[in-house]
Amino acid sequence: MKNRSQKFWPVFIIAPALFFLSFSFYSAIITSHFWMQAIFLLIVWYVFYFLKNIYYFYSFGAPEREEKLRRLMLSGSFLSAFAVSSVLFGLPIFLSWSFLLLLLMFIVICAALFGQFLIFSGRTDREQIIFLAVNTLVLSEFAGVLFLLPLNFNILGLLTAVVFYFLLLINNWRLENRLTYHNLKWPAAASIIISILLLLTARWL
Secondary structure (H helix, E strand, O other), X not given: OOOOOOOOOOHHHHHHHHHHHHHHHHHOOOOOHHHHHHHHHHHHHHHHHHHHHHHHHHHOOOOHXXXXXXXXXXXXXXXXXXXXXXXXXXXXXXXXXXXXXXXHHHHHHHHHHHHHHHHHHOXXXXXXXXXXXXXXXXXXXXXXXXXXXXXXXXXXXXXXXXXXXXXXXXXHHHHOOOOOHHHXXXXXXXXXXXXXXXXXHOOXX
């Protein structure tokens, strides 16, 4: 790997590992056997496809695989954010853990989800680390506010994942010098509309 790419190879471990762990824990708090089996199949498919693209990327030097890996990291991180946050909101139903402890765990996982993209881009200077801390803090505070709402943990997890994806888009565009109003307006509008629809259509506990 070192001879074929300048990428810091351990970064490729983060996305599939978080995907596997987050959905494994998520499967433990749901009761539907159908969704349990569907989650296991999803995990197998994602990890296999991720490893397949890594193999082609390093073995044959296929440059297009780097973009596919980046997209897999993006989609996998969105789903992992949903699973992790759903577990965060759902665990107090089964365990008497303090929400503060769960929130600290969530902060660490958020830092890994955001941080993998900085490592992947090869830009880990002081400015990027500051933005990593800001993104992690904003998402964690948003999760803390959502915890107060009497909604199903799946809805709360989906709302958190939407905010995570929006923050991730902002950060990626900033790294690529494409953070403009034209690029930002449609994702922002879509995120707001999706959040409003979820809040209006969800059954409040």
